[in-house]
Amino acid sequence: MVAITLENVSKYFGETVANYQVNLQVTDGEFLVILGPSGCGKTTALRLIAGLEQPSEGAIYFDDDRVDGRSPSARNIAMVFQNYALYPHMTVAENIGYPLKVRGFSPDERDEKVEDVTSLLHIEDQVEKKPGALSGGQRQRVALARAIVREPTVFLLDEPLSNLDAKLRQEMRSELKRLQNELEITTVYVTHNQEEAMSMSDRVAVMNQGTVQQVAPPQELYDRPRTAWVAQFIGSPPMNLFQGTRRNGSIDLGEAGTVDLSGVLEAKEAVVETSERDDVQSTALLASDTQGTVSLGIRPENLTLASTPPPSGNVIEGRVDTVEPMGEYILVNVSVNDQIVNAKVSDRTVSRGDRVYLTFDTNDAYVYDTNGDLVA
Amino acid sequence: MSLQDHIDGITVDRDEGGLLDIDREKAVALAVFLVPGLTLFGIFSVAPIVYSVFGSFFSWDTFTLESFVGLDNWIRSLTDQLIIHWPNMQELRYPMGALTHNLLWVVIHVPASTFLGLGLALLFADLKGRRFLRSMIFVGFTVPPIVIGLVLMFIYDPRAGLFNEVLRVLGQEQWVRNWTQSPQVAIYALIAGGIWVHTGFSMLLYSSALSAIDPSLLESAKVDGAGAWRRFRDIIWPLVRPVTAVVVIMGIIWVMRMFDIVYAAGGAAGGPNHAYSVLGIEVYRAAFRPPIDYGMAMVVALVQLFIVAPLALYIARMN
Amino acid sequence: MAEDDPLEPTGIDAGSGRATDHDQYLSVDDVPDIAPTAELSWRTRIIESIPAKRRALKYVVAITIAVLWIVPFIGLFMASIRPLSEIIGGWWHLEGMTVTFENYYRAWNYSTAPMGQALLNTFIVTIPAVLVVMLLGVMAAYPFARFEFPLKTTLFFLILLVMAAPPELIAMGNFNALREFGLFDTYMGLILIHIGWGLGWVVLFLRNYLLGIPEELEEAARIDGASRYQIFRTIILPLSTPALVSVAVIQFTWVWNAFFFPLVFMRSPELYLAPQVLPLMRGRVQVEWGLIAAGSIMTMAVPVLLFLFLERYYKRGMVAAVAD
Incomplete structure (x- = not known):
């Protein structure tokens, strides 16, 4: 088992920037998910770790060994591809045994290991079939079996569940997690599906435009998104962001109301001890003479709806646009300053056209500066 | 009969009428689409073949059908030394007969152009400018074969030919000769030329088969630890093997139809003393050069068909 | 990133006390639109784009074969624009080459x-x-x-x-x-x-x-x-x-x-x-x-x-x- 380190790794394809100065550490035995929208460079990052691509700049370490420049076969990694890449002309057993065959294992050893791994993945009955005769879920299992059969030190998965239907995906998700727990292999998993990322990972690395935006455990990513972009990327529906002007220690949201900044800042400080730099900014935000644009972020599940103005606290005013019953909750779209705000509520008390008042706990509010960086 | 039955009867009648209308409309459409093409195809392709099958059992007065002679044409043609020359074959001396020459083309030309085509397809597969490189190899296949034959004559010319110049530069003076006119070696010289032209075609088929291989299969093999040779043997070769069948069969068809190149180099005789004649040449000479022997021409052309037809059907069955 | 301990996980403990270090992450605005190498001079780019030894060898072999493949057609073309005496002397001799369209004229007529x-x-x-x-x-x-x-x-x-x-x-x-x-x-x-x-x-x-x-x-x-x-x-x-x-x-x-x-x-x-x-x-x-x-x-x-x-x-x- 190894730890993986990417140090200022950049990858260019011609003039295209796929990765730019990516720094990433994966600890020994960790399950790290790289999450990002399509085209953000997450697959390239994985292929750099695999050795299928070589970095244009920077270094990659497995433990203390520098591995960039080495071929994939010299890295003892295993990889599961999005389309599984099963060899169509080989049977399931031959597919799984192939990495062993290439490495010169004897047929007996091969059979034994193939048997072990097929029973681990419950595909003993399929070993004589060709991949073409298998269902999507079975192919997925064969691809996994082929990857783990030679006990790699690093396990790389490139959107392995994206070709499965919803039910199978759920099933394979727990299966994968179970396997990883059992085998304790350092795992890097690439996906654009945040549900997968949140449910399986030890930590999530969020990428955008070729660079890492935040690396954090799932809960922290949700509770404390470092930038407005991450905040909007994580969570469904995404976090609401209100554009406002800060003035006299509060955020002016125009007709919709005013939010007292000090409350937000204090609440945050109670939870997290802000760094020196944050302190400076917080102070600056509170200073009465400063002005400028900031964004106030509140998740839909943290908004409360009321038909009458509550006596105290921060209130944002708006008009109900649509009401979407989703089963476990009701999604209310409220129009605030021509912007649609999502709120998750438990019962249907409002209808289209109603004037409503959105309230929230200052603990649940985030403030981002003009650069999109979290300040409170 | 109740009224209801009567009404049912009427409706059924009407339905049948409707069906007939549709059928007639469809039949007319079929005729409009099929008849013009199939008529020409029937008159100029199918009928002459039937005519040849039929005529091969008759005796001919030049171009006129005379009387039924059974297998006479067949026996006479297949024992003709122009087609199979047993005594020379035993002494490995040319001419060995057109059929033997054709089979020799198959045995040498087909494997050579197949392997070369695969090799070049692999060599060019991941290079920049591969389209251009492939076109350079393939362009000879678009040149009229008669020009290819003349080019070969030019290359093998004792004085103006580049091939002999290369031999001189290499110090192999004793080999310098007019290759296309030397009975014992000419066929190999021509086969080399055939390989030169036909490799482009094999390469094209292999290239398209290679580009159809999912690149993640090769990457997966790379990750699994397979080196270049193993990747070829375990992944690429099994996946392009179906194409190999097509390449080989198309090669055999091409070689069995060989005519222009041989005619360019050796005229209607197929070289000095028919040294590298092929079946096509024999058909042409029997049918259109005096003394005309239509019966033999038909038999020899049918032999060509018999060799190739099962292969063509095999390709058709493959899909 | 700490040079002496590159394996230290970051961000993991950020939520439990210390705030994350903003310098650790690049803003997307810092990512260049085009690869920095594109700004290098043509000379450097050409040198850099020369492929590794094995690949270079592959190119050399491929191009040589492709050129050899069309040599007979080059010979044909050379013969078509030279007088017969020069063709018999060998079209590959380029010294004293006479270019003539006489052959085309004669072929046309x-x-x-x-x-x-x-x-x-x-x-x-x-x-x-x-x-x-x-x-x-x-x-x-x-x-x-x-x-x-x-x-x-x-x-x-x-x-x-x-x-x-x-x-x-x-x-x-x-x-x-x-x-x-x-x-x-x-x-x-x-x-x-x-x-x-x-x-x-x-x-x-x-x-x-x-x-x-x-x-x-x-x-x-x-x-x-x-x-x-x-x-x-x-x-x-x-x-x-x-x-x-x-x-x-x-x-x-x-x-x-x-x-x-x-x-x-x-x-x-x-x-x-x-x-x-x-x-x-x-x-x-x-x-x-x-x-x-x-x-x-x-x-x-x-x-x-x-x-x-x-x-x-x-x-x-x-x-x-x-x-x-």
């Missing part, structure tokens, strides 16, 4: 059958033979792809058989037939033979292509009230354009290059086709290399240029025609 006339004859035969085959071919292919009709399998089998047959096999029957119809030694006779011979592969090729056109398109058109003929004209024909271009290019090359059919069916020198004239140019005592070369270049120029311009259709058609 070649006494037995002038190349000018022969090329014109070849066009006269080739163009109708291609156009008619395309039209009749796609018409016949349509029912094969879409309808069930009696004898379909038999016809299919006949087409396959004809495709396997050597051209020599149909020469005798057609020779007698054309003389019967009075079409022997005429443009029309040769055109008809080429049409009849080409239809087989064209029908099969286009049928396979039409099978790939979704039937829903036709069903939609039928619901919109189009007749079978309208569907054919407005849906099938436009959609099969790429395949028709492939057919046109390959059939053109085949008819233009054909040597055996003209040899058998064209007997008057003024009707000779270009490929037919070339072997006649050999001369009796000394082979007239310059003349042959000039005639060959003129004859091959048409299909080769066609290939170079429509390479994609040619290759695609070639692959589809045999692979299907």
Whole structure:
């Protein structure tokens, strides 16, 4: 088992920037998910770790060994591809045994290991079939079996569940997690599906435009998104962001109301001890003479709806646009300053056209500066 | 009969009428689409073949059908030394007969152009400018074969030919000769030329088969630890093997139809003393050069068909 | 990142006390739009783009082979623009090279059958033979792809058989037939033979292509009230354009290059086709290399240029025609 380190790794394809100065550490035995929208460079990052691509700049370490420049076969990694890449002309057993065959294992050893791994993945009955005769879920299992059969030190998965239907995906998700727990292999998993990322990972690395935006455990990513972009990327529906002007220690949201900044800042400080730099900014935000644009972020599940103005606290005013019953909750779209705000509520008390008042706990509010960086 | 039955009867009648209308409309459409093409195809392709099958059992007065002679044409043609020359074959001396020459083309030309085509397809597969490189190899296949034959004559010319110049530069003076006119070696010289032209075609088929291989299969093999040779043997070769069948069969068809190149180099005789004649040449000479022997021409052309037809059907069955 | 301990996980404990270090992450605004190497000078870029040793070797081998492959054609071209004495001395000797168009001039006005006339004859035969085959071919292919009709399998089998047959096999029957119809030694006779011979592969090729056109398109058109003929004209024909271009290019090359059919069916020198004239140019005592070369270049120029311009259709058609 190894730890993986990417140090200022950049990858260019011609003039295209796929990765730019990516720094990433994966600890020994960790399950790290790289999450990002399509085209953000997450697959390239994985292929750099695999050795299928070589970095244009920077270094990659497995433990203390520098591995960039080495071929994939010299890295003892295993990889599961999005389309599984099963060899169509080989049977399931031959597919799984192939990495062993290439490495010169004897047929007996091969059979034994193939048997072990097929029973681990419950595909003993399929070993004589060709991949073409298998269902999507079975192919997925064969691809996994082929990857783990030679006990790699690093396990790389490139959107392995994206070709499965919803039910199978759920099933394979727990299966994968179970396997990883059992085998304790350092795992890097690439996906654009945040549900997968949140449910399986030890930590999530969020990428955008070729660079890492935040690396954090799932809960922290949700509770404390470092930038407005991450905040909007994580969570469904995404976090609401209100554009406002800060003035006299509060955020002016125009007709919709005013939010007292000090409350937000204090609440945050109670939870997290802000760094020196944050302190400076917080102070600056509170200073009465400063002005400028900031964004106030509140998740839909943290908004409360009321038909009458509550006596105290921060209130944002708006008009109900649509009401979407989703089963476990009701999604209310409220129009605030021509912007649609999502709120998750438990019962249907409002209808289209109603004037409503959105309230929230200052603990649940985030403030981002003009650069999109979290300040409170 | 109740009224209801009567009404049912009427409706059924009407339905049948409707069906007939549709059928007639469809039949007319079929005729409009099929008849013009199939008529020409029937008159100029199918009928002459039937005519040849039929005529091969008759005796001919030049171009006129005379009387039924059974297998006479067949026996006479297949024992003709122009087609199979047993005594020379035993002494490995040319001419060995057109059929033997054709089979020799198959045995040498087909494997050579197949392997070369695969090799070049692999060599060019991941290079920049591969389209251009492939076109350079393939362009000879678009040149009229008669020009290819003349080019070969030019290359093998004792004085103006580049091939002999290369031999001189290499110090192999004793080999310098007019290759296309030397009975014992000419066929190999021509086969080399055939390989030169036909490799482009094999390469094209292999290239398209290679580009159809999912690149993640090769990457997966790379990750699994397979080196270049193993990747070829375990992944690429099994996946392009179906194409190999097509390449080989198309090669055999091409070689069995060989005519222009041989005619360019050796005229209607197929070289000095028919040294590298092929079946096509024999058909042409029997049918259109005096003394005309239509019966033999038909038999020899049918032999060509018999060799190739099962292969063509095999390709058709493959899909 | 701490240099002395690169493995220390970051961000993990950020939520439990210490705030995350903003310097650790790049803002997306910091990511350049184009790779920094693009700003390097051309010189550096060229040096950097020179591939690694093994790959470079591969390029060298590939380019050498490709060039060697067309050397015979280079020789042909050199011979076509040099006087006979220089050709016999070896076209590869470049010193004292005389460039002359005498060979082309002589070939164009070649006494037995002038190349000018022969090329014109070849066009006269080739163009109708291609156009008619395309039209009749796609018409016949349509029912094969879409309808069930009696004898379909038999016809299919006949087409396959004809495709396997050597051209020599149909020469005798057609020779007698054309003389019967009075079409022997005429443009029309040769055109008809080429049409009849080409239809087989064209029908099969286009049928396979039409099978790939979704039937829903036709069903939609039928619901919109189009007749079978309208569907054919407005849906099938436009959609099969790429395949028709492939057919046109390959059939053109085949008819233009054909040597055996003209040899058998064209007997008057003024009707000779270009490929037919070339072997006649050999001369009796000394082979007239310059003349042959000039005639060959003129004859091959048409299909080769066609290939170079429509390479994609040619290759695609070639692959589809045999692979299907």
